[in-house]
Amino acid sequence: MRRIITILIFFSFQTVGRESGQTEITTDDGIEVFNQEKYYLLKTNVKIISDEYELSADLVKAYFNKDLYDITRIFSDGNVTLISSKGIKASGEKIDFDIINEDLQIFGKNSLFTNKEIIMISDEEIKINNITGNFLIKGPDSRLKSDTIDITGYLIKGKFSQIENINEVELLYVEDERQINIKTETLDMYALSANYDKKINIIELFDNVKIIRDNESILGDYAKINTLTESYKVTSKESGKVKALLDKKDE
């Protein structure tokens, strides 16, 4: 009889909704609490629900500070999905979430991070700091996409700034041994590396440069593009000459 009552209490606890300010964690295969090392190991089909975020994963290592409830960092492994109340969505094979420093690292194939209009994709690593705005996307076919720009390359790093609740790229560096690509509404740019600084509104392209606008295509070794006026200057290292191709059909 006592056992039946205990089981009933257990399942009634499971069905009672979460209170505000409370973090609720459920697992299929238990929890290991390491008091000395100060972390929990949450095993199989882990679901964490709090006011700020919801996380699901196969395995979670949650570090706590002084008290058990004081979670500071969550390392999740296997089919990880994180959704924050601020509109952030992240998914990947592994996610390392530093709650104190608001630092998020996503690892593995099909890593994905979205924050309102910003989308980041990689097959290796995505790193974002919500406080500083610094970000890094690394790995084959890494991509950064927003309403106004689409960037691909092996390494994309830079800094976001939030103006009137809209995320804008403030600083950007892109590189790829094979080729990087930056697409804006009017320009399609290719090179081996690129720099962008919003303060001076300049994009610089380095090596194997190709700029396509409307029906014209310019080739060179270096390009400097003013994003406000959309004017650009292309130079070549060896001959000092650049090659321009015009499509006659659309003239």
Added chain:
Amino acid sequence: MCMTCYDLLVKLNNFLKINKKTLLILSILLTATFFATIFYKKVGLNVAKENILLIDPKFDIVNPSFTINNPKEKISVTANKGNFLNNNKIFLKNNVFFKSSNFTILSDEVTYDKKNQTAVSKSTSKFESEGTEIISEGFSITEKGDIILFNGKTLLKLKQ
């Protein structure tokens, strides 16, 4: 006929002449006897129950109590009943309670190892600490309480 009626009247008259004091004392005595009987029966039952428990062959110990000595904290282990499985292992049953300065764990059935100071339970267990509650399908304590494993489907609630 008239003589008989007369005798009855005399007897009734004598009865009505009984002293009120005597009647009161008799009533108090009767009430006291009544309550004394009830009290004796109740106490007697408890004593009998305890005796049953003490002589119950199913359990080796009543109200067993142990301590897990961790350098950081002491964890006291108590239960209602206990059975020796071997020299070191004791099967604790009913209200098995682990208590330290930081947490408590309540379960119904736990196997406690005196020598290694470990504990294993396959019954529903409830862990409570400041701002933390864990309900699981069992648990085990190793490393003198430094590592606690909660088994099966587990629910953890945290609140600052």
